[in-house]
Amino acid sequence: MNDNQALISLRELQKVFLTDEIETHALSEVHLEIREGEFVSVEGPSGCGKSTLLSILGLLDSPTAGEYVLNGKSVAGLDAGNRARIRNEEIGFIFQAFNLIGDLTVYENVELPLTYRDNVSRTERKSMVMEALEQVDMSHRIRHYPAQLSGGQQQRVAVARALVGRPSILLADEPTGNLDSNNGTAVMDLLRDLHAGGSTICMVTHDPRYAAFADRNVHLFDGRVVDEVPPQSVVGAHVASA
Amino acid sequence: MKLLDDVRYAIRMLSKSPGFSALTLTILSLGLGASIFGFAVLHAIVLKPLPFSEPHELMHIETAILERDIDSREVNFDDFSDWREMQTSFEDLGAFYRGTVNIRGSEKPERYDGGFMSDGSFALIGGKPLMGRTFIAADTVFGAPAVVLLGYKVWQRTFNGDEDIVGQVLRVNGRDAEIVGVMPEGFMFPIMEDIWVPLRYDQADRQRGEGQSLEVFGRLKDGVSASQARAEFQGITSQLASAHPETNDGVTAVIKPFSDEYVDEGTRAAIWSMMIAVTLVLLIACANVANLLLSRTTARTQEVAIRAALGAGRRRLVIQMLIESFVLALGGAFIGLALAYWGMDASARFFGESGNRLPFWVVLELDFWSAVFAIAAAGATALLSGLVPALRATGLEINLILRENARGSTSRQTKWLSQSLVVTEIALSFILLVLAGLTIQTSLIMQEFDVGVPVENVLTVRLGLPEADYETPAEQARFFTELNERIQDIRGVNKATVSGGLPGLWSNWSSYLPEVDEVTDDTRLEGAPYIAVANGYFDAFETPLLQGRDFDDRDSAESLPVVIVNNTFATTVFGSENPVGRQVRFGSPDNANQPAQWRTIIGVSQNIKQTGLGEDEERPTFYVPLVQDPVRFMSVALRTSGEPKALAPALRNVVQQLDPELPLYWVQTLEEAYQDEIAPNRLLGICFGVFAVIALLLAAGGLYGVISFNVIQRTPELGIRRALGADDKSIALLVSRQAALQLGLGLGIGILGAVGASQILESVILVSPLDPTIYITVALLLIVSVIIATLVPSRKAIRIEPMAALRYE
Numbered sequence A: 001m002n003d004n005q006a007l008i009s010l011r012e013l014q015k016v017f018l019t020d021e022i023e024t025h026a027l028s029e030v031h032l033e034i035r036e037g038e039f040v041s042v043e044g045p046s047g048c049g050k051s052t053l054l055s056i057l058g059l060l061d062s063p064t065a066g067e068y069v070l071n072g073k074s075v076a077g078l079d080a081g082n083r084a085r086i087r088n089e090e091i092g093f094i095f096q097a098f099n100l101i102g103d104l105t106v107y108e109n110v111e112l113p114l115t116y117r118d119n120v121s122r123t124e125r126k127s128m129v130m131e132a133l134e135q136v137d138m139s140h141r142i143r144h145y146p147a148q149l150s151g152g153q154q155q156r157v158a159v160a161r162a163l164v165g166r167p168s169i170l171l172a173d174e175p176t177g178n179l180d181s182n183n184g185t186a187v188m189d190l191l192r193d194l195h196a197g198g199s200t201i202c203m204v205t206h207d208p209r210y211a212a213f214a215d216r217n218v219h220l221f222d223g224r225v226v227d228e229v230p231p232q233s234v235v236g237a238h239v240a241s242a
Numbered sequence B: 001m002k003l004l005d006d007v008r009y010a011i012r013m014l015s016k017s018p019g020f021s022a023l024t025l026t027i028l029s030l031g032l033g034a035s036i037f038g039f040a041v042l043h044a045i046v047l048k049p050l051p052f053s054e055p056h057e058l059m060h061i062e063t064a065i066l067e068r069d070i071d072s073r074e075v076n077f078d079d080f081s082d083w084r085e086m087q088t089s090f091e092d093l094g095a096f097y098r099g100t101v102n103i104r105g106s107e108k109p110e111r112y113d114g115g116f117m118s119d120g121s122f123a124l125i126g127g128k129p130l131m132g133r134t135f136i137a138a139d140t141v142f143g144a145p146a147v148v149l150l151g152y153k154v155w156q157r158t159f160n161g162d163e164d165i166v167g168q169v170l171r172v173n174g175r176d177a178e179i180v181g182v183m184p185e186g187f188m189f190p191i192m193e194d195i196w197v198p199l200r201y202d203q204a205d206r207q208r209g210e211g212q213s214l215e216v217f218g219r220l221k222d223g224v225s226a227s228q229a230r231a232e233f234q235g236i237t238s239q240l241a242s243a244h245p246e247t248n249d250g251v252t253a254v255i256k257p258f259s260d261e262y263v264d265e266g267t268r269a270a271i272w273s274m275m276i277a278v279t280l281v282l283l284i285a286c287a288n289v290a291n292l293l294l295s296r297t298t299a300r301t302q303e304v305a306i307r308a309a310l311g312a313g314r315r316r317l318v319i320q321m322l323i324e325s326f327v328l329a330l331g332g333a334f335i336g337l338a339l340a341y342w343g344m345d346a347s348a349r350f351f352g353e354s355g356n357r358l359p360f361w362v363v364l365e366l367d368f369w370s371a372v373f374a375i376a377a378a379g380a381t382a383l384l385s386g387l388v389p390a391l392r393a394t395g396l397e398i399n400l401i402l403r404e405n406a407r408g409s410t411s412r413q414t415k416w417l418s419q420s421l422v423v424t425e426i427a428l429s430f431i432l433l434v435l436a437g438l439t440i441q442t443s444l445i446m447q448e449f450d451v452g453v454p455v456e457n458v459l460t461v462r463l464g465l466p467e468a469d470y471e472t473p474a475e476q477a478r479f480f481t482e483l484n485e486r487i488q489d490i491r492g493v494n495k496a497t498v499s500g501g502l503p504g505l506w507s508n509w510s511s512y513l514p515e516v517d518e519v520t521d522d523t524r525l526e527g528a529p530y531i532a533v534a535n536g537y538f539d540a541f542e543t544p545l546l547q548g549r550d551f552d553d554r555d556s557a558e559s560l561p562v563v564i565v566n567n568t569f570a571t572t573v574f575g576s577e578n579p580v581g582r583q584v585r586f587g588s589p590d591n592a593n594q595p596a597q598w599r600t601i602i603g604v605s606q607n608i609k610q611t612g613l614g615e616d617e618e619r620p621t622f623y624v625p626l627v628q629d630p631v632r633f634m635s636v637a638l639r640t641s642g643e644p645k646a647l648a649p650a651l652r653n654v655v656q657q658l659d660p661e662l663p664l665y666w667v668q669t670l671e672e673a674y675q676d677e678i679a680p681n682r683l684l685g686i687c688f689g690v691f692a693v694i695a696l697l698l699a700a701g702g703l704y705g706v707i708s709f710n711v712i713q714r715t716p717e718l719g720i721r722r723a724l725g726a727d728d729k730s731i732a733l734l735v736s737r738q739a740a741l742q743l744g745l746g747l748g749i750g751i752l753g754a755v756g757a758s759q760i761l762e763s764v765i766l767v768s769p770l771d772p773t774i775y776i777t778v779a780l781l782l783i784v785s786v787i788i789a790t791l792v793p794s795r796k797a798i799r800i801e802p803m804a805a806l807r808y809e
């Protein structure tokens, strides 16, 4: 039954942005559950609230209303320090723009999340970093700087950084968006392998080919979940309408 | 014309970012203003050639007796005349001394600084009279009719510029003298003299070496070098030594440029240290501006890259950016000139009001050379602050900029540069603040200095009896004794006295030997303050006698020669024994001027610091009754119950009753006299204080700018770190760690620099150049400034919303 326990559960989640007296309802009444070991993809047109959803899941932002339970605990009352700790320990981010730090080497970039923990020794850190880099097949480039790598290589390093801390969930926001199809596929293969190894993944994409890698496909439109289906039928629908 | 286009373009670019331009202009104005001011002072006092024809040929000559550690001594008349006759290196030698000249024209008597000049002096310096003539050899013969040469100011003020003044007769130092000429405006040789009389010696009853000593100078003949002159004088002085062993044994001549004599070493050191300070301010300003330009450069990489892609050569791009720096620097120089003008004006007024007199050729004003310096400094500033940013901006890989997606990597070198600039700023500020601390501390020590007597409500004046009217010591003593009695009765006077010098200001000196010592040929005599005082002096200055009695009517010219010694002398020589009744010997065995004399100690006074404000050492000090050893120049001190200055007219009346021709001068309160005394040090302290404040503001502002800019640049990075779980503390640490590192490095370098630079102040300051309190205070001040400068950007960094930072796609 462990497999079926909800790792993440959102209830009536709402996010409203207030800018210059304009209310943007980025998310409205979102219900979503992600179970441990699941690979969920989030799809929808630009501006429908995908990134907003992910940032709330990643505790980078807070919902305007609604409930967010992570690992059985509500995150609503957490202070900034605890939120930072959870981001660090429970969540791994992968961004469209890679977001590696240019001044740090590959090794240092991957090591970064571990440096924000108190209880990891240097040698432990080193073995964790090397393990993560081997998983993404980048261990031969540890002394390189991001600018010296191709886009695909940078994203693999970013994946290594996301998983080095052994988070409960990987959050990927259009991880292939800045990559050509070869590199994109390579990154997706990597995510599939991680999923096969037991990782929980929530990925935003608008490429149906990559959505097909997921167990389950959530459709967002105008801040609402409009459909929740297994991926195959979605692919079929797209093919049919094309 | 291309240049004009570039300038126009530069001005357009600058006016497009008014905030940046205004900030840069302000910084440059402060930096350049300070340095123009510093240079103008340096030029006016030290660098400017003397206003004499061919000033570099003029040499100053004095004597030294190296065997006795005397390296600078004025010249006696006999040596001067012998040298003048024997030497061939110089066209001629001149001699003078400076002294009081009292004149009485139509109205009240007036006292002027006068030059007592040998006959060749005016010709040597190229001083030509406005009308009449200067002195001829016949004027300097003792007993010849008295003559006087007026300065422009006296001529205008006392004689309303009377065109027929030459040939008229004027009362000068108690004698009728014929006015033989008037010197042109601005001529005040040698220092600030208003009037000149011929140098004369009564040859009849004078031993070799006796009499007023002189300053001697000469003009080198064409083709003769100073070292050739020195060689010749070596021969001359040894000839004189064998001819007159009793006076000239071991006496040699010291020849140096005339200008070196009139701005003393302390002043030179102070002014050079000020030049160092303003240079530091300018360098700090340069570092600041370089940093501003660097950040602007980063903001402009896109513009530059596009222009480069369109085919602009690197040289052209660099020149274009440098022109912007030049435009800014010239603007800064212009405003800086205005600031320096104001500074010079304020200093000149401060100095003028203090009654201190600089040599006449020193005019505290901006001149042509200040403008030249301003332009040169602006050019150097533009290059120094603009070149590196321009090279950085144009040397980047265009390719990288146009398709950069790894954040921050191109700016790594820029960052390194701007961080070392901050280190430089901190180091330079440290040096400057230490120099400022040392001078300010010195002026505070002087300000607070306790001479050992109450100084409030004391009116002082100086009187100088002309030799012609008061030839004998008895006449001089009679005048001052009489004066001392009459001033006691002035209404409003609590106590009054007459003395050779005032506490903390000046005094006569004498060499002395306590009776316990044996006098041998090798005995080195020490000198100490030796002050003639009227009866009641100690009472007037509220200084109790610790032992014995004060001078009174029992002491006369004929009675036993007596002395009152101070406590320092009593305890160092006699320990716990009572010195009353013991003897001290005054005068040196080989000085014919001052025959040795034994005096019996009748009292011991509490210590009064007689020599200088800030003088730490407790020296032996001697007081003698003025009836036994009168001097022609004495000070009057009135302790009053009300406003001291209000009693000046009454005092003038009393003096006038005794001698209608005797002018009073230096009429001021004792406190004013002290303020005047320390005015140069205060001015130096104020200048350094202003420079230090500017430097501190610039350094802290620069640091703030760099860190803020850094935070903005690192916004995405900080967002990523946030997403990866960095908490507030680690973000704040990240931002401030850099500042801490820069601070540490800057302080380290600064301390080394300050240890070196402060040495130059050694002769000017009253604290150790390594005074730990000042170093620690300065370090704390900088640490606090850095913390303040870091606080705001760190808080900004903490507040960065991770989502906003990451929303870059």
Ligand SMILES: Nc1ncnc2c1ncn2[C@@H]1O[C@H](COP(=O)(O)OP(=O)(O)O)[C@@H](O)[C@H]1O
Binding pocket: A017, A018, A019, A024, A025, A026, A044, A045, A046, A047, A048, A049, A050, A051, A052, A053
């Ligand atoms: N910080 C913000 N302030 C105001 N509006 C925002 C902010 N972030 C997102 N939005 C708005 O919320 C909506 C959803 O945005 P987003 O989640 O980025 O969409 P997606 O990732 O699906 O393209 C958009 O209309 C967007 O303009």
Ligand SMILES: [Mg+2]
Binding pocket: A050, A051, A052
């Ligand atoms: Mg998005």
